Amino acid sequence: MAAPRGPDRGRETNFSGIPSQISGLPGESDRSREFRRPHSAMPRQTEFLPLFLASQGDLRAFIGALVRDPAVREDIFQNVALTLWESFDRFDRTRSFGAWARGIAARKVIHEHRRNARFPLVFSPEAVQAVLDAYDRSEATASPRRIALEECLRPLPAGTRTVLALRYEDGLSGESIAVRTGSTADAVYQLLSRTRAALAECIRRRLRISAQP
Amino acid sequence: MDRIDRYLNGTLAPEETQRLAQDLLNDPGLADQFADATRLEENLRSLMSESGRGQLFARRFDRAERSLATPRGRGKPPSRIARPLSAAAALAAILAVGYAAWSGKPPQPATAVTRHGRVTQGQGADSADLSSSAHARPRVATGMKRRLENFIVPDPSLVTSPVSAVLTALENQWNTLPHREPAEYRTVRFVVPDEVREAWETAGEEPLVSVDIPGISMMACLNLVAAQAGLVVETTDSGAVLTGNNAPAPPGERMWTFPMSTAELAACSRRISGGERSRSFEPGAEHLVWSSYYPGRLTSDIHGDMDRLAETFAAAKGSGSDGVELPGFQLKNAPEISEVAGTADPVNGELLTEAATDTGETVDFLAMEDRQDLTEISGKAYNYFQAGDSVGAMGSSLEKHGINPLCLDFDETSEILTARGTVPDLRKVSAFLAAARQSATSGISVEGMLVRYASGREGSAVRPPGIAPVSAADYRSEWLSLRGSPHSVEVEKFPREEVAVPNAGVSLHAAGGSCITVISAARSGELIQVKLRARARADEESGALESEVSIAPGGWIRIDLPDETQFLRVRPAAVPG
Numbered sequence: 135m136a137a138p139r140g141p142d143r144g145r146e147t148n149f150s151g152i153p154s155q156i157s158g159l160p161g162e163s164d165r166s167r168e169f170r171r172p173h174s175a176m177p178r179q180t181e182f183l184p185l186f187l188a189s190q191g192d193l194r195a196f197i198g199a200l201v202r203d204p205a206v207r208e209d210i211f212q213n214v215a216l217t218l219w220e221s222f223d224r225f226d227r228t229r230s231f232g233a234w235a236r237g238i239a240a241r242k243v244i245h246e247h248r249r250n251a252r253f254p255l256v257f258s259p260e261a262v263q264a265v266l267d268a269y270d271r272s273e274a275t276a277s278p279r280r281i282a283l284e285e286c287l288r289p290l291p292a293g294t295r296t297v298l299a300l301r302y303e304d305g306l307s308g309e310s311i312a313v314r315t316g317s318t319a320d321a322v323y324q325l326l327s328r329t330r331a332a333l334a335e336c337i338r339r340r341l342r343i344s345a346q347p
Numbered sequence: 348m349d350r351i352d353r354y355l356n357g358t359l360a361p362e363e364t365q366r367l368a369q370d371l372l373n374d375p376g377l378a379d380q381f382a383d384a385t386r387l388e389e390n391l392r393s394l395m396s397e398s399g400r401g402q403l404f405a406r407r408f409d410r411a412e413r414s415l416a417t418p419r420g421r422g423k424p425p426s427r428i429a430r431p432l433s434a435a436a437a438l439a440a441i442l443a444v445g446y447a448a449w450s451g452k453p454p455q456p457a458t459a460v461t462r463h464g465r466v467t468q469g470q471g472a473d474s475a476d477l478s479s480s481a482h483a484r485p486r487v488a489t490g491m492k493r494r495l496e497n498f499i500v501p502d503p504s505l506v507t508s509p510v511s512a513v514l515t516a517l518e519n520q521w522n523t524l525p526h527r528e529p530a531e532y533r534t535v536r537f538v539v540p541d542e543v544r545e546a547w548e549t550a551g552e553e554p555l556v557s558v559d560i561p562g563i564s565m566m567a568c569l570n571l572v573a574a575q576a577g578l579v580v581e582t583t584d585s586g587a588v589l590t591g592n593n594a595p596a597p598p599g600e601r602m603w604t605f606p607m608s609t610a611e612l613a614a615c616s617r618r619i620s621g622g623e624r625s626r627s628f629e630p631g632a633e634h635l636v637w638s639s640y641y642p643g644r645l646t647s648d649i650h651g652d653m654d655r656l657a658e659t660f661a662a663a664k665g666s667g668s669d670g671v672e673l674p675g676f677q678l679k680n681a682p683e684i685s686e687v688a689g690t691a692d693p694v695n696g697e698l699l700t701e702a703a704t705d706t707g708e709t710v711d712f713l714a715m716e717d718r719q720d721l722t723e724i725s726g727k728a729y730n731y732f733q734a735g736d737s738v739g740a741m742g743s744s745l746e747k748h749g750i751n752p753l754c755l756d757f758d759e760t761s762e763i764l765t766a767r768g769t770v771p772d773l774r775k776v777s778a779f780l781a782a783a784r785q786s787a788t789s790g791i792s793v794e795g796m797l798v799r800y801a802s803g804r805e806g807s808a809v810r811p812p813g814i815a816p817v818s819a820a821d822y823r824s825e826w827l828s829l830r831g832s833p834h835s836v837e838v839e840k841f842p843r844e845e846v847a848v849p850n851a852g853v854s855l856h857a858a859g860g861s862c863i864t865v866i867s868a869a870r871s872g873e874l875i876q877v878k879l880r881a882r883a884r885a886d887e888e889s890g891a892l893e894s895e896v897s898i899a900p901g902g903w904i905r906i907d908l909p910d911e912t913q914f915l916r917v918r919p920a921a922v923p924g
Binding site: 194195202257260261264267269271276279280284295299301302303308327 | 382387
């Protein structure tokens with residue numbers, strides 16, 4: 135980690151407004167110290183953060199494509215994020231950060247599977263590579279797709295939105311959603327499938343329209 | 348595609364999954380479909396989640412409550428990869444920023460460290476947890492909860508009042524303020540069960556609570572009340588019930604940690620401390636830039652504030668008898684300020700000033716300059732923030748909400764906020780931070796720029812980004828061409844639906860004798876259109892110099908007057924990066 139900028143990096147500030155460790159700058163009154171503004175982030179973090187933020191959605195999607203268990207998926211994501219941060223100095227700036235991150239995620243997933251036979255990975259390393267290649271091929275459309283999806287979600291009926299929220303916001307299974315909505319699991323899964331298909335078509339349509347001059 | 352769909356649903360048999368994996372290997376087209384479908388799923392997960400930044404701590408608060416309410420939530424060893432806090436601290440801060448900001452995903456469970464060094468983690472909101480808690484607790488009315496989370500209370504201003512009085516006041520806010528979806532409006536009741544009231548009567552007093560954070564959701568308000576009164580919020584179809592918290596609080600002190608970036612903390616502090624304003628000017632140019640923050644749907648205060656801002660801080664180069672001298676520049680026409688004392692911080696490039704008004708009131712300013720030598724600042728731009736943007740300004744608000752500020756520490760290196768205290772105390776902190784995060788990202792920020800031109804002077808050097816340089820003469824000619832021909836601009840939609848709009852008739856800005864008045868503010872679905880009238884002289888009888896423009900959210904508009912040009916921009920408030 136890069137060295138902190140200025141003498142106050144790392145200083146603890148309690149919420150009575152008085153710094154725990156006074157920097158003792160000449161000419162500084164006690165009153166004025168209360169107005170000290172927190173300093174900006176460190177350069178390394180400043181460089182890492184935008185790259186990470188821009189690609190973390192796709193990274194989550196990639197990991198989620200391979201690992202279906204939410205808790206394990208989250209563990210892997212956290213692990214990958216930590217590795218990205220620790221290895222950031224070795225990142226080739228001429229490459230795509232997203233591709234680099236997904237490559238590390240793929241290796242992590244395969245490694246975990248080799249290390250632990252109970253690790254819930256159903257794909258072979260070769261299939262993982264195929265998915266990785268597919269993600270790399272379509273990386274450029276990831277952001278437009280997300281924007282298009284936002285638009286496509288708006289006209290959805292309230293009932294469908296509720297089911298989507300239960301599934302994707304609350305992380306419930308089809309069976310749990312069925313109990314809550316007074317439906318059957320099959321009906322819930324069919325609704326989810328139809329909705330995803332409709333959304334996918336809507337996204338394709340919007341991307342086509344936006345691609346037209 | 349059907350197999351991919353069933354894979355996403357979790358209903359694809361193992362042998363079919365193996366075949367799918369094999370086909371992905373051999374069929375790049377299928378692999379592309381698989382990538383698209385899984386991307387769609389992840390995007391749905393993040394977009395459907397309401398957990399923006401403001402919800403991060405609210406969810407943590409919910410989980411903390413739930414983990415204490417269920418036996419399996421207590422004392423469960425960490426099920427996930429445990430890392431030393433110091434090693435993951437920087438990453439935690441990064442993840443905290445990105446986690447909710449970009450993906451809208453729910454956060455990781457909070458890490459709690461007891462005084463004896465034992466590390467525990469809260470329960471994630473997985474399906475098993477939800478289903479098990481459904482048996483232990485009344486069914487949550489998710490529809491009502493969603494409505495309560497969507498409804499922004501602009502300015503609760505409830506300080507040290509009995510719980511029942513606060514709940515009544517919140518009900519009134521719900522019933523009198525406009526709703527985002529009027530069709531969804533229905534009367535709500537926020538109640539406390541009889542057994543809780545009886546317990547208060549036995550104790551001889553009803554708890555006093557405060558809800559004094561602007562621009563937070565009704566749900567956050569209720570959580571604040573509940574945390575201070577030792578209750579928990581259960582949403583029902585008709586509103587909410589604040590029931591007794593039956594979960595026994597673990598004895599002794601604990602420490603909870605909350606990832607929080609310095610920028611977010613500063614933004615929270617600014618909003619909580621009574622609004623956020625900034626203004627900057629260059630001594631060499633006759634222009635003024637300012638911005639003000641308004642909580643969601645709070646429109647009534649804009650008028651006077653804008654006027655005062657413009658009149659007080661009109662800046663100009665040169666000396667004047669009523670000018671207030673600071674190193675390298677002067678504040679002129681600042682009748683409210685009679686004395687200014689400046690303190691330089693040469694290391695951090697800050698200029699700390701304290702000003703006294705005519706009435707003896709102290710006004711604090713923090714001037715920021717990213718330079719180290721204050722002797723060279725002449726001619727540079729300065730940004731002024733009210734002193735409320737200091738971390739310490741949050742202290743008084745914490746105390747109002749029953750939190751001892753000394754129990755909180757913020758480490759700027761790791762960007763971790765640490766709270767120490769008993770579990771009930773920590774619940775207050777958690778609810779407070781949830782509300783603070785919401786406050787920091789709600790409402791709108793109004794920014795303006797006033798440019799004055801001497802006769803024949805070029806004004807190309809001063810303009811908001813995105814607006815081409817135009818000479819003062821061009822400004823004037825364009826403005827004149829608008830006379831009698833209302834100028835209207837197509838308006839895009841706001842990203843945030845709860846953004847405030849000014850009321851018709853409100854004067855937004857008055858400086859140099861000019862006046863901008865809101866003609867109409869229409870809200871139709873996602874579309875918000877604000878039409879303004881600009882007058883060169885507010886007191887002109889003729890009122891002939893009028894024009895209408897529309898505010899495009901995020902984009903600057905230019906309002907041209909004979910001797911000056913005003914730029915105005917309205918945008919959703921956001922935590923600075």
